[in-house]
Amino acid sequence: MITLAIILFPLLVSLGLFFLKDAKSARNAALGSSVITLVITCFAWYYYLQGQLDNLVFNIPWIESLGVRFAGAIDGLSLVLVLLTALLFPLILLTSFKTNYKASFYALVLLMQSALFGVFTATDGLVFYIFWEMALIPIYFICALWGGENRIRITLKFFIYTLVGSLLMLVALIYMYVQTPAPHSFSLASLSAVHLCACKQVWIFWALFIAFAIKIPVFPFHTWQPDTYTTAPNAGSMLLAGIMLKMGIYGILRWLIPLTPDVLAVHGTIAMILGVIGLLYGSIIAIMQKEIKRLIAYSSMAHVGLMAAATFALNMDATRGVVVQMVSHGILVVGLFFVADIISRRTGTLQISSLGGIAKVAPRFAVFFMVVMLGAVALPLTSGFVGEFLMLVGLYQFNVWIASVAGISIILGAVYMFWLYQRTMYGNTNEITAKFEDIKGVEMVVAVILIVLILTLGIYPKIITSLV
Amino acid sequence: MNTIIALSVASILTLFLGAFKHKKLLLPVVIVGLLISGFLVLPDWDITISHYNNMLITDNFTNAFSLVMIVSAILVFLLANQYYKDSDRSLEDVFGVTLFSLIGALVMVESGNLAMFFIGLEIMSISLYVLAGSNKTNQKGNEAAMKYFLMGSFASAFLLFGIALLYGASGSLYNKDIYDYAVNANSGIPLMYQAGVILLVVGMAFKIASAPFHFWAPDVYEGSPTIITTFMVSVVKVAGFAAFFRLAQTVFPSAAEVWVNTVAVLAAISILVGNFTALFQKDVKRMLAYSSISHTGYVLLALVAFNSFSSKALLIYSIAYVLANIVAFGVVMVVRQADGSSLNDAFNGLGKRNKGLAVCFTIAMLSLTGIPPLAGFLAKYTVFVAALNSGWLWLVLVAILGSAVSIFYYFKPFMNAWFKESSNKEPIAVLPSLNFVIIFSTILLVVIPFFINYLLDIAL
Numbered sequence: 001m002i003t004l005a006i007i008l009f010p011l012l013v014s015l016g017l018f019f020l021k022d023a024k025s026a027r028n029a030a031l032g033s034s035v036i037t038l039v040i041t042c043f044a045w046y047y048y049l050q051g052q053l054d055n056l057v058f059n060i061p062w063i064e065s066l067g068v069r070f071a072g073a074i075d076g077l078s079l080v081l082v083l084l085t086a087l088l089f090p091l092i093l094l095t096s097f098k099t100n101y102k103a104s105f106y107a108l109v110l111l112m113q114s115a116l117f118g119v120f121t122a123t124d125g126l127v128f129y130i131f132w133e134m135a136l137i138p139i140y141f142i143c144a145l146w147g148g149e150n151r152i153r154i155t156l157k158f159f160i161y162t163l164v165g166s167l168l169m170l171v172a173l174i175y176m177y178v179q180t181p182a183p184h185s186f187s188l189a190s191l192s193a194v195h196l197c198a199c200k201q202v203w204i205f206w207a208l209f210i211a212f213a214i215k216i217p218v219f220p221f222h223t224w225q226p227d228t229y230t231t232a233p234n235a236g237s238m239l240l241a242g243i244m245l246k247m248g249i250y251g252i253l254r255w256l257i258p259l260t261p262d263v264l265a266v267h268g269t270i271a272m273i274l275g276v277i278g279l280l281y282g283s284i285i286a287i288m289q290k291e292i293k294r295l296i297a298y299s300s301m302a303h304v305g306l307m308a309a310a311t312f313a314l315n316m317d318a319t320r321g322v323v324v325q326m327v328s329h330g331i332l333v334v335g336l337f338f339v340a341d342i343i344s345r346r347t348g349t350l351q352i353s354s355l356g357g358i359a360k361v362a363p364r365f366a367v368f369f370m371v372v373m374l375g376a377v378a379l380p381l382t383s384g385f386v387g388e389f390l391m392l393v394g395l396y397q398f399n400v401w402i403a404s405v406a407g408i409s410i411i412l413g414a415v416y417m418f419w420l421y422q423r424t425m426y427g428n429t430n431e432i433t434a435k436f437e438d439i440k441g442v443e444m445v446v447a448v449i450l451i452v453l454i455l456t457l458g459i460y461p462k463i464i465t466s467l468v
Numbered sequence: 469m470n471t472i473i474a475l476s477v478a479s480i481l482t483l484f485l486g487a488f489k490h491k492k493l494l495l496p497v498v499i500v501g502l503l504i505s506g507f508l509v510l511p512d513w514d515i516t517i518s519h520y521n522n523m524l525i526t527d528n529f530t531n532a533f534s535l536v537m538i539v540s541a542i543l544v545f546l547l548a549n550q551y552y553k554d555s556d557r558s559l560e561d562v563f564g565v566t567l568f569s570l571i572g573a574l575v576m577v578e579s580g581n582l583a584m585f586f587i588g589l590e591i592m593s594i595s596l597y598v599l600a601g602s603n604k605t606n607q608k609g610n611e612a613a614m615k616y617f618l619m620g621s622f623a624s625a626f627l628l629f630g631i632a633l634l635y636g637a638s639g640s641l642y643n644k645d646i647y648d649y650a651v652n653a654n655s656g657i658p659l660m661y662q663a664g665v666i667l668l669v670v671g672m673a674f675k676i677a678s679a680p681f682h683f684w685a686p687d688v689y690e691g692s693p694t695i696i697t698t699f700m701v702s703v704v705k706v707a708g709f710a711a712f713f714r715l716a717q718t719v720f721p722s723a724a725e726v727w728v729n730t731v732a733v734l735a736a737i738s739i740l741v742g743n744f745t746a747l748f749q750k751d752v753k754r755m756l757a758y759s760s761i762s763h764t765g766y767v768l769l770a771l772v773a774f775n776s777f778s779s780k781a782l783l784i785y786s787i788a789y790v791l792a793n794i795v796a797f798g799v800v801m802v803v804r805q806a807d808g809s810s811l812n813d814a815f816n817g818l819g820k821r822n823k824g825l826a827v828c829f830t831i832a833m834l835s836l837t838g839i840p841p842l843a844g845f846l847a848k849y850t851v852f853v854a855a856l857n858s859g860w861l862w863l864v865l866v867a868i869l870g871s872a873v874s875i876f877y878y879f880k881p882f883m884n885a886w887f888k889e890s891s892n893k894e895p896i897a898v899l900p901s902l903n904f905v906i907i908f909s910t911i912l913l914v915v916i917p918f919f920i921n922y923l924l925d926i927a928l
Contacts, residue, residue, distance in 0.1 A: 063920055065780070065924045126849070133840040133841075137839065145887070159879075167868045167872055171868055174864075
């Protein structure tokens with residue numbers, strides 16, 4: 001019941017906001033709604049910890065003759081992601097507090113939140129697909145209407161790329177549905193119970209993997225990502241990188257691995273290698289980037305490459321690491337894009353070469369950037385470390401070579417992150433950065449919350465790991 | 469039967485009212501007549517009645533599709549209010565002949581005898597040839613009417629030849645007798661019968677504009693007055709689908725390998741040709757014509773599946789398709805009236821000039837592409853399930869490819885509407901009847917997925 005409330009509440013508020021004319025009240029309504037959703041989610045967390053799992057399941061008959069039920073449930077994995085979504089959305093809305101967006105922007109953001117909740121809790125294949133696609137429409141409009149240069153072409157490319165992947169996923173799901181014993185059912189339980197021969201499972205594996213790989217993105221399906229992250233408005237980039245890509249990793253954990261268990265040994269390894277290639281590739285290219293947002297995009301690609309690889313290691317450590325890293329990466333990437341947003345709003349440029357010496361004039365901002373950056377580098381005591389460490393342990397148990405290659409890329413991550421920090425924050429100020437205002441007010445609030453989250457998760461990760 | 473009688477009375481009444489110059493009464497009489505005939509369908513629900521010794525058979529299948537056709541006709545006539553608001557020509561001929569066409573469509577769907585089927589088909593088609601050229605001063609309209617007439621008569625000739633061959637093989641024109649003949653044929657089905665079936669398929673494929681018999685459709689759809697195109701794309705297409713399905717169910721036994729593979733290939737070609745050619749269209753009206761060819765392909769997918777699920781998939785698909793097209797053509801009509809053309813560029817800035825129209829148009833385009841959670845997605849999904857249930861994996865993959873390609877051309881007009889500026893900035897005002905039709909259809913497109921269970925439970 002409470003799960004249904006979590007999904008429907010943002011949806012209803014969003015529909016109301018579409019008809020609102022006043023942008024400021026829309027913004028406040030959206031913020032209020034996201035905080036209320038966070039509170040409801042905390043209730044769900046409480047129920048989960050108490051073991052009252054019945055409250056968290058809903059199962060409404062929808063299209064009986066097609067065996068589709070509107071069903072969803074929150075278990076440990078879903079709870080982590082629902083919490084992440086509920087936590088990040090108020091923060092994302094706060095980072096855009098000062099920007100004057102129209103009311104429809106906030107309506108689209110809340111619509112996306114509802115769709116994301118649906119994706120993370122659906123236990124019925126068609127419901128999962130519907131929410132998956134439904135999450136795509138708001139982000140397309142957000143990026144296309146409020147984005148940067150070339151936004152129409154780039155967002156169309158992003159949309160088509162993702163849609164093709166989703167259509168593959170639809171065919172795979174319908175195919176498995178047809179294989180379930182009559183009367184057919186689309187529920188996760190019955191789909192997992194279908195045991196196709198390994199030859200057919202290969203096709204299902206690749207169809208589903210390509211769909212999720214495009215979303216995450218995993219090399220070589222990543223070409224849409226740097227352009228889209230750079231062109232999107234800041235809230236859009238945070239939504240894309242913070243939560244939307246977690247849809248892909250969640251999909252692998254929840255749908256791909258249970259549905260194709262027999263081919264994971266061979267083809268999962270291939271997928272893992274693709275992830276590690278993406279990790280190396282993203283890291284190396286990130287070092288060469290001259291623009292902050294693009295650097296963050298490539299670094300995100302590197303991190304998620306590691307996550308995608310670790311999901312296929314198929315042991316408890318790696319999976320725990322992936323879940324923790326999902327939360328940590330969401331928080332960190334929101335922090336990084338927030339840094340980029342502050343810099344671009346204060347100085348009007350995101351070119352690293354034209355920045356420098358900001359730490360001298362904006363010490364609070366420097367501290368915030370430092371904490372976020374150290375988290376991204378996976379320094380112990382930050383949240384980034386827990387996830388990376390667990391994933392590397394899991395990968396090591398799977399294959400020593402892959403783990404060592406992944407380990408090398410952590411060094412590369414340190415290279416581009418520290419170099420970015422040094423070039424933008426240290427050194428001498430120039431005319432652009434001399435008048436850099438330090439963060440205050442709403443920005444300060446967000447920065448403090450992010451720092452607290454990063455350090456808390458780093459010091460006491462048990463909050464998350466106990467749920468998995 | 470009552471439906472057809474009521475509609476005939478309404479149509480003749482319309483002609484007479486026009487003769488006596490009661491212009492204001494025309495549209496209300498038509499709408500009331502359609503509403504009455506729609507209500508007359510309901511008492512016969514869940515009963516199978518045979519009229520005139522099995523010449524016309526009304527069962528749930530025909531009832532459901534008759535309702536779809538009558539409701540779409542009502543919506544199209546409400547749109548006609550906007551289309552003809554500036555013209556001072558007398559409209560009783562257009563309205564009357566349109567009603568005749570609808571009557572022909574109903575007869576065709578309800579027919580239990582091939583002669584009756586042909587009568588219904590010809591009533592529908594000849595009325596359409598006239599309607600396509602109803603704007604006498606438009607040169608493109610005249611060309612469209614001529615092309616439609618010539619090619620349509622040619623196709624009807626093929627159809628008639630097929631009927632004659634089937635009669636020659638089985639000795640009767642009644643659907644049931646032909647079916648029994650083929651089922652009971654112990655020593656294989658004779659060549660005359662198979663040839664008759666193929667010619668019937670060819671004739672019907674022309675009428676529903678399936679590739680490779682589609683070449684008439686873009687020119688005819690583009691040249692006809694937009695309101696007539698809306699009628700063609702909604703009522704006539706649905707009638708064609710329903711009649712084709714009826715023929716397949718009652719005349720061709722499912723064991724006939726003759727037609728199933730042929731129609732599968734027709735479906736694949738329609739999807740590919742329709743989608744890939746629509747990519748290159750600069751005129752939205754023409755693009756919608758090619759898109760309707762691709763939708764014919766998807767419907768043929770449901771036909772080819774030929775299991776108990778196909779008729780339900782067909783009904784859902786027809787409803788989603790009709791609603792989305794009515795919205796799309798309604799907006800095209802308004803843009804044409806405001807700017808004189810329906811090119812992609814004419815849609816620039818529509819989001820600022822009339823926000824409601826732009827939003828509804830966006831939703832209609834998203835539904836045609838098949839984006840969840842709109843009705844168009846569920847329709848495509850039920851068709852895919854039906855097809856995969858009968859094992860047509862390759863066809864479903866072709867359909868998926870077509871859907872992916874279709875994003876490009878469906879997105880262009882509404883992207884122009886929202887993201888591009890236009891030189892003409894004045895807001896567009898439309899009549900309340902058009903607003904009602906477009907908003908009503910859009911709401912249905914969004915809401916149907918929640919109530920799809922009821923549609924699927926109709927015992928077709």
